[in-house]
Amino acid sequence: MQAAVAVSEGTRINLLEEKIAALESRLAEAEGRLPDDRVTLMIFSGDLDRVMSSFVIATGAAAMGQQVTMFFTFWGLSVVKKSSEFRDKSFPQTMMALLSPASSKSLPVSKMNYFGIGAAMLRKMLAKQNVFSLEDMLALARELGVRIIACEMSREVLGVHESEIMDGVECGGVATFLADSLRSRTSLFI
Amino acid sequence: MQAAVAVSEGTRINLLEEKIAALESRLAEAEGRLPDDRVTLMIFSGDLDRVMSSFVIATGAAAMGQQVTMFFTFWGLSVVKKSSEFRDKSFPQTMMALLSPASSKSLPVSKMNYFGIGAAMLRKMLAKQNVFSLEDMLALARELGVRIIACEMSREVLGVHESEIMDGVECGGVATFLADSLRSRTSLFI
């Protein structure tokens, strides 16, 4: 059968070399399009229950070896605030600051908040089951190398100064979020 | 060493050819399973703050070269309504229409709405920071080629007639959403 083949072995080898080069470049292209071991969360909510959930997912994913990004936007910005300042704010920005939590300590719950009783109750229930507090969760996330980003646009719209944001938290825009999210195995909007 | 090999060079080439053919088909299969440069958003919420966030993500992703699909369902349907009509609606559908925004212009905010004061305030705050209005965002999204879909099932359940939906918005079901979402790098439920 071999004898019946008209092309020489040299020619066949040439062809194989070409095919392998093509395969190598196609595979490199495919590898570049694979998701990384990465999880990206956009935390829009500023409700204690939802925010806690985001930290359980974030620290869990980091413990499983994923690179995790948490992008805090709009109401979620309160989570990475250390205090509220009232200078250099427009009237609506001041109203917003007065009605929003000054820091993670005063986040409400999304249901049954009853002027903070619900939030206090939830914190107690979590502590009783030895679940970390929100503040400990945030510290743990940072220890585990979770990237914490405060949304630049939300900060500007709400008139939150950079000095109101926790130290060591970077500011970034939607392009920063997307750059991580597009390479992630799992992205969630919380 | 070469001399010690029992198989002929022709046989070795045959084997290589087979292996390469197998690799090519495996790679083609893998390529077919890679995510596209695609972002798919399901907008369930009809709250101005969440909807604005979805448009920031959608237009940002489109500007970064992703193909973007926005699927508006349930309360989100208000975003792609141009008006409310009250003919041919059942009693609960009429109630729903009366209590829901007639178009994107009257979306509430998810917190601190205070009968629309919160929404008006947020619109002012966005404008002051030169953020596009929701209506401009929608126009920009369409210019950037974002695919805008109104959920067929929500439309029927809520009794929203096709004539109440903005021109140029297609209607589709969950299969339409999933077809895009399953091929996306990032899918979010907002």
Add this chain to the structure above:
Amino acid sequence: MQAAVAVSEGTRINLLEEKIAALESRLAEAEGRLPDDRVTLMIFSGDLDRVMSSFVIATGAAAMGQQVTMFFTFWGLSVVKKSSEFRDKSFPQTMMALLSPASSKSLPVSKMNYFGIGAAMLRKMLAKQNVFSLEDMLALARELGVRIIACEMSREVLGVHESEIMDGVECGGVATFLADSLRSRTSLFI
């Protein structure tokens, strides 16, 4: 031209064999990183409208041949509860149980609930359009092989006993959710 090549055909074949072996292992590695035909939903919300939406997506995806996981956490836990028991609950857990739906039958809607009128209205509107009820959706999901998981941590924090959870629903933690989610084409937080 062929004559000008210094290396023997045997050497060239050796080289090709090495390259193919390298390609095979790289491709196997890439294949292991591809997403499965899989959709994973975390249902945090206990609102009828959002939960219905999650079932439409879940059953739609299952019908399209995806392996689907629904992970019910926090308020979403009510969906997979068959009843409320009040023994062995702390005071806040009892309060929470009193104020939360005892089962899927009494889920509120996220807006315009008006002490249950909104939920009843929505159920009627869905039935009129021949959309399955929530309970039928859940049964359908299970028939289609959707994996239903109750969040272990939420169960413990809220003091919900295993005997309050529907039969045949497994309990699992965030690692269980992530194991499925990281291999999914689409993951949503609802």
